[in-house]
Amino acid sequence: MVFLKSKIVVVPVGEVDFSLVNRLAAEIGPVFNRSVDILKGMKLPNEAHNVIRNQYFAHVVLAKLERIKSNNREKVIAVAEEDIYLPDESYILGYADNLAGTAIVSLFRIRQEFYGLPEDDAKIYPRLYKEAIHQVAHLFNLTECRNPKCVNYFSQMMLDIDTKSDKFCDICRRRLTGVV
16 A cells, blocks of 8 residues: 655635745745645635634635645645734644644734834745745644744744744654654
8 A cells, every 4th residue: 555645735814915926835845754746725714804803714724725635644824924823822823733734824913014014025934934834734733842943833923933943853853753
């Protein structure tokens, strides 16, 4: 019997800069030793929008993403510009449902302009990359790391993302590759 490796699929959701999506797809595959596809994209589901909060409910978006998977082995990571949330959080930068094999990262709070600071394109991609790696790691059943320098460290603030590495620590790398 031949076992096929799972594939990672990157999906732009809503109006997202395709150069960011394309770069992420090119760089995320080697990290997880997987092939990567980019899907055409999809609109944010209207039913995910909470008018009162003016945010999108992550679970609804992930449920839509699960329907576009071609098989159960695929891991899907979506990139959106809009603000996302969970009911018990005022906002989230990203979220992963490892049972469904889907995750999402929002650029909304990653951008400097959200904090009233001047636009800084040089900070957007590294933050997106680190958050996407963190979320995809969850899809491969890796729990969050306690090492603040590890890319798999839970980031609560932009400072956390900016100061952590874009690589896994030795412990997370071994867990990811199944050596531990």
